Amino acid sequence: MKLQPDKSDAPTLTAHGPGWVAINNEKVTRSVVVGSHGERMDWQCSRFEDLEARHFEQLAGLDAELIIFGSGSRIRFPRPAWLRALIERRTGVETMDTPAACRTYNILASEGRHVVVALLIEDANQG
Template sequence: MKLQPDKSDSQTLTAHGPGWVAINNERIDQSVVLGSRGERFFWDCADFEALGAAHFEQLASMGAELIIFGSGQRIRFPQPAWLRPLMAQRTGVETMDTAAACRTYNILASEGRHVVAALLVERPKDGI
């Protein structure tokens, strides 16, 4: 018995690679926030070192049940103080590298969950 639709109505992360992600086949080469309810905007942080508390306050205002933080090419965890606004409203936060965050977002969005992917899209250091 089939219980889930084959295609989700939410935006989908269709591909990713070093220094880019694709949303519904549109290539994006900068950090981006993507929500399963149609939210989408560029996130003003070029790399992990540029992140701060204000970036996570911005995510808290979205009212999602879960934030998936894609920390770039490798997994790095945000400072606990940055997560206070999210913890105060009992919003879950999962941290993983950006490639894993893309896959996880697609699964949860296709289930109809109100999920937000905050993806660091870092330019490769080796110039590729």
């Protein structure tokens, strides 16, 4: 039986709401990539319609075992062509709405897995 420590050093997504997430209690209002090994960077997109293959190529370079794509307030799937770089590296990708992505990332990160979450944070006033 493998025992896991009670506390993880991975960044934690501590809250979320329309147009924002909190990373270790710091409110972030733009799209962001967070990894369980301490990775954190802006993700240069503010609408699903702005996404391109280059956004997912950026994620492929992080060498995570799983990428979680939080697609915003509702689930929207990336085009298969956008995922080519991840598929070529045999990196798993899961798509879900941003609140579900936050929860899933926290669970997997707390298990010690190398997981990365890419969160599309849309302007709360859109739509």
